[in-house]
Amino acid sequence: MRAAPRKMRETMPQTPIFSSMLGSSCSGQVQPDMGERCVDPVYQDGNIVSGSLEALIERLVPTMDYYPDAKLKSFAAKIIQLLKEWTETFPYDFQDEKSMKELKEIAHRITQCDEENGTVKKIISQMTQNLLMALSARSQYQEIKEKFRQPATDKGTILKTKPQSTQKDILSVCCDPLILAQQLTHIELERVSNIYPEDLMQIVSHMDSLDNHKCRGDVTKTYNLEAYDNWFNCLSMLVATEICRVVKKKQRTRMVEFFIDVARECFNIGNFNSMMAIISGMNLSPVARLKKTWSKVKTAKFDVLEHHMDPSSNFCNYRTALQGAAQRSQTANSNREKIVIPVFNLFIKDIYFLHKIHTNRLPNGQINFKKFWEISRQIHDFLTWKQVECPFEKDKKIQSYLLTAPIYSEEALFIASFESEGPENHMEKDSWKTLRTTLLNRA
Secondary structure (H helix, E strand, O other): OOOHHHHHHHOOOHOOOOHHHOOOOOOOOOOOOOOOOOOOOOEEEEEEEEEEEHHHHOOOOOOOOOOOOOOOHHHHHHHHHHHHHHHHHHHHHOHHHHHHHHHHHHHHHHOOOOOOOOOHHHHHHHHHHHHHHHHHHHHHHHHHHHHHOOOOOOOOOOOOOOOOOOOOOHHOOHHHHHHHHHHHHHHHHHHHHHOOHHHHHHHHHHHHHHEOOOOOOOOOHHHOOOOOOOOHHHHHHHHHHHOOOOOHHHHHHHHHHHHHHHHHHHHHHHHHHHHHHHHHHOOOHHOOOOOOHOOOOOOOOHHHHHOOOHHHOOOOOOOHHHHHHHHHHHHHOOOHHHHOOOOHHHHHHHHHHHHHHOOOOOOOOOEEEHHHHHHHHHHHHHOOOOOOOOOOOOOOOHHHHHOOOOOOOOHHOOOOOHHHHHOOOOOHHHHHHHHHHHHHHHH
C-alpha cells in the first residue's frame, strides 16, 4: 500500500462516506482499542489470518494521507461490489429502517463519483430493487410457514388400539427404496433452499440461546433452522411409527429391512441427513426393544450404516464419507452426483463449537481472521450444496404421505411396541400399564 499523490488526495471523497457504518470515531482517525498497536495485517497463503482493528480499517477507509486505490472510479466499483455482495448474501441486515436509510445514504454518495454516464446509479438502483424483492419474498415465505406451524405440544396422532389391517402404510404408497430415498432428497433440498447465511450466522451471534444444539433465540430469526430440525425429528418418528404400528412380525420385519435399504440409498445419493434420521428412528427404544423382530432381520446392511454414523472420534467415519461426497460434487458433471446434504445437527454443532472454542481476538489483541475464515468456509460449502437442483422427478403422492402421515407420540410408540411384543420384565410391565392408563384417561 502507498499514499495517494497530492492531486488525488484533493479530489478524493472524505471519510464520512463510511462514518455511519464504522461509528463516529472513524472520521479521519481510528480510535484503537486498549492494548492494540497499529500493525499491518498478518497474511498466510495470501489470506489475512490476523490484524489489529486499526490496520484493517485503514485498508478500507480513505484519509487525508492514505487512499485504498489510486483510481477513484475503481474505488467506487469496489464499494459497489461490497454492497452488492452484502445485500445479496445478508438481506436481513437491511430489514429495519435505520439500516436501509444508511445504505441509501452511502449509495447516494457513491453515485456522485459517476455523474457523467450514470452507470453506477443504474447498478445501485437494481441492487436496491433486488434487495427489496428478497426481503419481501422471505417475509411472505415465513408468514405462510407460520400459518401451518404445529403447536409445540402437538406430538401427532395417538392411537390407543391396534390399527386396522386396511390402514395405509408407506409400503402401500412406495415399495421401492431408491424412489423413496429420491423423494426424501427432494424434501431435504426444498427445505435447505430456505436456509440463508443470516440464519446460520444466528448460531454465532446468539450462541448463548442454543439449548441442546437447537436455536431457541429470536423465533423470527431462527425459524428456518427450527423448521429443518423439526423435519429431521418428524422423519425419525415416522420411521418408528411405520414399524411399530405393523401387527404381524413378518410384515414388521419387512418394514425394518425396507427402511434399512432406504437409508442405504440415501447414503449413496449423498443425503446424509435423511439417512441419519432413519437410523435414529430405528434406534428409538420402542423399535430397538422389538427383539423377536430384529432376530429375523438381516442386519448386515444396518451394521454398515451404523458404522458410517458411529459417534466415536467425533463422527470420524461420517466426516470421511461427507468429505468423499463433497469431492465427488466438485468434479461432478451431473446434478445427481453434486448432491451433498450433511447431517444438519452436526453441521450446526460444528459452527457452534468453532465459534465457542476459538476467540475472536488473539492474545496480542489482533482480530483472529483464521477463525472467521473457517466459519466462512463451512457456510460457503453449505450454500454451494443447497443450490443444487434436485435431478429426481417429484412424486406428489409419496411426498404427501411423507409430510402428512399420522405420527405416533413417544407414549403411543411404546404402547404399540408392547402390543406387538409384550413386556419382558417387571419394569416394562409397569411402564406398559402406566402408559395405557394415562392414554385411556385422556380420552
